[in-house]
Amino acid sequence: MTNDLLLLIFNADFLFSLIRITAPILFAALGAVIAEKAGVVNIGLEGIMMISALFGVMFAYWTQLWWVGVLGALVVGVLLALMIGFFAFELKTNIILAGIAVNMLGAGGTIFLLSMLTGMKGNTGALVTRELLIPTINIPLIKSIPVLGQVLSGHAVLTYLAFLFVWLMWVLLYKTPLGLNIRAVGENPDAATSIGVSVQKIQYIAIALSGAMAGLGGAFMSMYYSQGWNSGMVAGRGFIALAATAMGRGEPVGTMLSSLLFGLAQALRTKVSGIQGVSSYLVSVIPYLVTIIGLVAYAISIKNKLKKRSPASKGA
Amino acid sequence: MEQENLVVQMKGISKVYPNGIAANRDVNFTLRRGEIHAIMGENGAGKSTLMKILFGLEQPTSGEILVNGEPVVINSPNKAISLGIGMVHQHFMLVPSLTVAENIVLGMAPTKSRVFVDYKKAVEIAEENATRFNLRIDPNAKVVDIPVGMKQKVEILKALVRGAKILILDEPTAVLTTQETSELFKELISLKEQGFTIVFISHKLKEIKQITDRLTIMRNGKSMGVYETASISEEEISRLMVGRDVVLEVIKDKAQPSETVLKVRDLEYTDRWNKKMLDKVSFSVRKGEILGIAGVEGNGQRELVEMLFNLNVPDAGTVYANGKSLIGMPQNIIRDQGVSLVPEDRMTYGIADIASIEENVISDRFGEKRFNRGPLFNMREIHQESETLIVDYRILAKSRKQQVKMLSGGNIQKVVVARELSSQPTLLIADQPTRGIDVGATEFIRNQIVELSRNGSGVLLVSADLNEVIELSDSLIVMYGGKIVAYFEDTDQLDDITMGEYMLGLKHQTEEEIAKVCYE
Numbered sequence A: 001m002t003n004d005l006l007l008l009i010f011n012a013d014f015l016f017s018l019i020r021i022t023a024p025i026l027f028a029a030l031g032a033v034i035a036e037k038a039g040v041v042n043i044g045l046e047g048i049m050m051i052s053a054l055f056g057v058m059f060a061y062w063t064q065l066w067w068v069g070v071l072g073a074l075v076v077g078v079l080l081a082l083m084i085g086f087f088a089f090e091l092k093t094n095i096i097l098a099g100i101a102v103n104m105l106g107a108g109g110t111i112f113l114l115s116m117l118t119g120m121k122g123n124t125g126a127l128v129t130r131e132l133l134i135p136t137i138n139i140p141l142i143k144s145i146p147v148l149g150q151v152l153s154g155h156a157v158l159t160y161l162a163f164l165f166v167w168l169m170w171v172l173l174y175k176t177p178l179g180l181n182i183r184a185v186g187e188n189p190d191a192a193t194s195i196g197v198s199v200q201k202i203q204y205i206a207i208a209l210s211g212a213m214a215g216l217g218g219a220f221m222s223m224y225y226s227q228g229w230n231s232g233m234v235a236g237r238g239f240i241a242l243a244a245t246a247m248g249r250g251e252p253v254g255t256m257l258s259s260l261l262f263g264l265a266q267a268l269r270t271k272v273s274g275i276q277g278v279s280s281y282l283v284s285v286i287p288y289l290v291t292i293i294g295l296v297a298y299a300i301s302i303k304n305k306l307k308k309r310s311p312a313s314k315g316a
Numbered sequence B: 001m002e003q004e005n006l007v008v009q010m011k012g013i014s015k016v017y018p019n020g021i022a023a024n025r026d027v028n029f030t031l032r033r034g035e036i037h038a039i040m041g042e043n044g045a046g047k048s049t050l051m052k053i054l055f056g057l058e059q060p061t062s063g064e065i066l067v068n069g070e071p072v073v074i075n076s077p078n079k080a081i082s083l084g085i086g087m088v089h090q091h092f093m094l095v096p097s098l099t100v101a102e103n104i105v106l107g108m109a110p111t112k113s114r115v116f117v118d119y120k121k122a123v124e125i126a127e128e129n130a131t132r133f134n135l136r137i138d139p140n141a142k143v144v145d146i147p148v149g150m151k152q153k154v155e156i157l158k159a160l161v162r163g164a165k166i167l168i169l170d171e172p173t174a175v176l177t178t179q180e181t182s183e184l185f186k187e188l189i190s191l192k193e194q195g196f197t198i199v200f201i202s203h204k205l206k207e208i209k210q211i212t213d214r215l216t217i218m219r220n221g222k223s224m225g226v227y228e229t230a231s232i233s234e235e236e237i238s239r240l241m242v243g244r245d246v247v248l249e250v251i252k253d254k255a256q257p258s259e260t261v262l263k264v265r266d267l268e269y270t271d272r273w274n275k276k277m278l279d280k281v282s283f284s285v286r287k288g289e290i291l292g293i294a295g296v297e298g299n300g301q302r303e304l305v306e307m308l309f310n311l312n313v314p315d316a317g318t319v320y321a322n323g324k325s326l327i328g329m330p331q332n333i334i335r336d337q338g339v340s341l342v343p344e345d346r347m348t349y350g351i352a353d354i355a356s357i358e359e360n361v362i363s364d365r366f367g368e369k370r371f372n373r374g375p376l377f378n379m380r381e382i383h384q385e386s387e388t389l390i391v392d393y394r395i396l397a398k399s400r401k402q403q404v405k406m407l408s409g410g411n412i413q414k415v416v417v418a419r420e421l422s423s424q425p426t427l428l429i430a431d432q433p434t435r436g437i438d439v440g441a442t443e444f445i446r447n448q449i450v451e452l453s454r455n456g457s458g459v460l461l462v463s464a465d466l467n468e469v470i471e472l473s474d475s476l477i478v479m480y481g482g483k484i485v486a487y488f489e490d491t492d493q494l495d496d497i498t499m500g501e502y503m504l505g506l507k508h509q510t511e512e513e514i515a516k517v518c519y520e
């Protein structure tokens, strides 16, 4: 019986959807990673995703080209992030408040904007035709491998991009001069200043990249995942991403793993709620339960790490 | 001719910080090419501020700067660097998780294929400069893991690699041992011979006399004049600085030790690099006496202090204060035993830098009844307590609300000392208590420590300043290679030379002689 249940859940279809569900969380989480490394808290990821998701659809519709939509979403994401940066660095607003403002803009402003641009209410319904969705790719050789092919092939371009960005982010942070500067600024801004590295410039770059990631996440949501924009679409993914980053200790690979965990929780919920006789209330608890378990595991691992590291070495 | 030789001229510099503190008032300051120029003055006199202005970290409210005869506006460290000015700050400006080489090339990292950091090249640059300027470092070590002496060198190299011809060193010796200091002096003199100009800020008169050519004295934001070092006496310098004569000799009556407050037995600790830092360390501190620990830094003193305050856990051994074991105890419980600590590393363990002076001084005692009224704080009591401490310990600040990080280095140390000494400890562990503190305040703190012990507290004093341990302690142990190698019951007859032999491991006493420090 349990065996059957497991089989029902963990099949190729399920793993495929796990990857698909994880992708948008991963985009936003990578956005959080780069910001955090530079010592910037970008809490506005959720709002950026909402707004750029809408613009993605709109740009695609106006030009009738899906990739212009994706690019448009990315640019809007960057602009919004730069706006948060401008408020925080230039006007010295609290960066958390600036982020919250963008989130509120994302929740309310988008509906208003949509109705202004198209007269539609709450979703973009008919605007999105099949051709305007982000295309999927079948990977030649892998496609024909049983199971593996079903899991890995046939995803949207952006899904592959999300996972590619994990690696790129790591390279950026650990192998390039910009990454060196970003880490220095995040860890000891005074040290950076003292040798003439402009903290503000680096933080602008980092938050812009963070916005770009969230923008792509937004495009993924409206132009593939939900096949059109609607007001409840992002559903907290921007916040889940922050949690995933914390759990992944702000490192690209760790963050990918924790994003997969959150993705797993969501995929399970979707799957299990389809099974007859399972209480839907119980099922909706799964993602939160996984979050708590994850955070506990995280706390324990941190504690062990602290124990191993002698505090003696922390001296200035 | 004289004009040509002046690499830096600062004329009529004034600086008023946004919070209204006038840190510099109409200061004139000049540097001759190839000289070592000292700046002396009490804590908060405005030395660091003046140099931060020269390095572009702060903008003067008024005044003019000329570099090599040309009027310049130094609006950022970048500009200063391009003018050939480099600065080593009072508190290290390094990124702990990066390696030494990465810290050195930060902001100018060499690349390969135009995109990636060429780490090998970075190491080469670091090594090349290290050899050229004779500053020994380990380019691949992470900065968290290296000793302070090496951090200092990394800072100097950071400036030199960027082409600095004028080097500003803000209290470079405050964190160094005698050995490291003399090494640094050799390096500075060789730099001077190569044509570098050096600004040297220090509170230590002997060092100033030893190494500098000229000196500028500052008091209360003003310059008290420039002097040829050779033609001014130590007494005169301190009179100009403080405005009165300073007696650095500690006057103390004979200790009358009573029962044991701190009992340390057979402590052992091997660090991450498998180096035995503590090897069967046993001693006791009794009420009413000051026990000093002398030794070259890095011989286990730091680890020992960490074990006493549970900042680290020993591999074996016991620590008892007033009969209660301290190992593994949370710090608030340790404090409840009447133990207090002036840590060596004030920025990490001593203060919360973005909190106010008031918040910092009550941070160990806000739970006390007198500071609370029901569920709320009794703010009046708290204000009173902090005001009193600010006055008593002569903390130079605009108000008790001032952020600690806005204080001058010496005044930050005073905040720590004020909190730890005023908590009426039965055992005070004082690790470098007068580091970075001017002569006037040093005198005051030393007297406070003596008074504390004469009123019946036990004091464990660790200091890299040999004069300080000898003068202040009643009895003394010497650490070498993680072991106690000597115990002197009485410090009256001790001299630097005998001490030096024990500190360098040339001599050690027998086990029986050393065991006397357990008083059993």
Ligand SMILES: Nc1ncnc2c1ncn2[C@@H]1O[C@H](COP(=O)(O)OP(=O)(O)OP(=O)(O)O)[C@@H](O)[C@H]1O
Pocket (backbone or CB within 6 Å): B017, B018, B019, B021, B022, B023, B041, B042, B043, B044, B045, B046, B047, B048, B049, B050, B090, B396, B397, B405, B406, B407, B408, B409, B410, B411, B436, B438
């Ligand atoms: N960033 C700041 N904001 C406001 N006030 C400051 C700031 N930095 C320093 N001050 C104040 O300016 C005065 C001079 O400080 P400065 O750091 O120049 O002293 P200093 O001579 O270097 O002292 P020390 O020997 O203790 O290092 C002090 O009263 C200090 O509180």
Ligand SMILES: [Mg+2]
Pocket (backbone or CB within 6 Å): B047, B048, B049, B090, B170, B408, B409, B410
């Ligand atoms: Mg200073």
